[in-house]
Amino acid sequence: MPPAADAKAAIEAAYRARTRRSDALHREAAGLLPGGVARGITHYAPYPTYMEEGCGCRVTDADGNVYLDQLNNYGSMIHGHAHPAVVAALREQVGRGTDWGTPTQRQLVLARMIAERVPSVERIRFTNSGGEAVMYAVRAARAFTGRNRILRMEGSYHGGYDSVVASPGLAESIVAETLVAPYNDLETASRLIEAQRAQLAAVLVEPVSVRGMHAAEPGFLLGLREVTREAGVLLICDEVVTFRLAAGGAQSIFGITPDLTTFGKIIGGGLPVGAFGGRADIMDRFDPTRPDSAQHSGTFAGNAATMAAGIAALGLLTPAEIARINGLGDRLRSGIKGALDEAGVLARVTGLGSLVGIHLAERAGMHWLHLATLNHGLFMRAEGAFFLSTAMRDDEVAETVSTFRVALADTKPILHTGSPS
Ligand SMILES: Cc1ncc(COP(=O)(O)O)c(C=O)c1O
Numbered sequence: 170m171p172p173a174a175d176a177k178a179a180i181e182a183a184y185r186a187r188t189r190r191s192d193a194l195h196r197e198a199a200g201l202l203p204g205g206v207a208r209g210i211t212h213y214a215p216y217p218t219y220m221e222e223g224c225g226c227r228v229t230d231a232d233g234n235v236y237l238d239q240l241n242n243y244g245s246m247i248h249g250h251a252h253p254a255v256v257a258a259l260r261e262q263v264g265r266g267t268d269w270g271t272p273t274q275r276q277l278v279l280a281r282m283i284a285e286r287v288p289s290v291e292r293i294r295f296t297n298s299g300g301e302a303v304m305y306a307v308r309a310a311r312a313f314t315g316r317n318r319i320l321r322m323e324g325s326y327h328g329g330y331d332s333v334v335a336s337p338g339l340a341e342s343i344v345a346e347t348l349v350a351p352y353n354d355l356e357t358a359s360r361l362i363e364a365q366r367a368q369l370a371a372v373l374v375e376p377v378s379v380r381g382m383h384a385a386e387p388g389f390l391l392g393l394r395e396v397t398r399e400a401g402v403l404l405i406c407d408e409v410v411t412f413r414l415a416a417g418g419a420q421s422i423f424g425i426t427p428d429l430t431t432f433g434k435i436i437g438g439g440l441p442v443g444a445f446g447g448r449a450d451i452m453d454r455f456d457p458t459r460p461d462s463a464q465h466s467g468t469f470a471g472n473a474a475t476m477a478a479g480i481a482a483l484g485l486l487t488p489a490e491i492a493r494i495n496g497l498g499d500r501l502r503s504g505i506k507g508a509l510d511e512a513g514v515l516a517r518v519t520g521l522g523s524l525v526g527i528h529l530a531e532r533a534g535m536h537w538l539h540l541a542t543l544n545h546g547l548f549m550r551a552e553g554a555f556f557l558s559t560a561m562r563d564d565e566v567a568e569t570v571s572t573f574r575v576a577l578a579d580t581k582p583i584l585h586t587g588s589p590s
Contacts, residue, residue, distance in 0.1 A: 227250075319372070509527075
């Protein structure tokens, strides 16, 4: 066998040998859940690992293998798993009930915590997911401006809402209302905004395009802010992931004041959550006492369990902790780049703060590198990304790099090598 085929066979055989129970569960799931998964993104070949437990920065799979968790449920577990303070807050709340179909004091507490950190948030509402938050932010923009179209960035991810995805199953009319510009291309975006200003309700942008962990280039977000303001188009900043990067969110790092912001992930302490907020004059379109109020609902939006976990998690996420894990991210980026360079693997390492992305020149190689990292006890995003948690210290960064190095050695015959970029 050629060395690459050999290496692939060895990596897959090792994966299969370690994860027999996951294989059996996946076979069972295949007859019940499309593709055998409850959530499309969790699928990878030959079958996904079934995780069953988590504590701090470690997760345990159905076969009892333990992994250092650098996925953290795509960034929602900012404090790792089962943080004692979050568990205690949840326990206490669950014992007293979780929802009464009324406002609660806890909603007020979490709303205030977010608004105090993010000055652009004058009003806020909770949702059950980040995707839902995006949907309502777009609705707010449409209600406020009376226009239909939105502009989003290519390669960005904003969840499952029809207006922000490219997928079969969308009404043609919806597709026609969404314009797309390349990320970090201010010139193209500005041209579109200018040309479409009469129809354009909002521009939707992530401060870090989380799918590839590409941070906004200097001037991109500020430029968008300027152009949208001049054109009378709203700017929606999607901070579902990037709120972790600074107490005031990534908008405070890039120095922009968006009209609306979407939140999710970390603000729910690991439970389902989302929120959207921003300028009072826009958000007040949802005031139910208005005769023309815009609709916002959700049986579980703002439920007390999510609020309790979110309050505990945000309370733990002090500016010092944010700075600490951002520093860990910097060290991880340079450690991973060093390992790739040493191995002579052509790759780029991207990201900002506690968000880290890996891009192999040989893109198909990532599948094998991912399986190889699993084989050695490291759990990362299958496309090559890390979301650090406060449950980690320098030791875990060193462990991530050393495990990555070992996995890279397994994968090397599969990857194109050359001089480091
Ligand atoms: C930037 C961004 N926006 C929105 C979403 C959607 O959030 P949710 O999965 O909670 O619907 C995600 C999810 O990963 C995201 O990364």
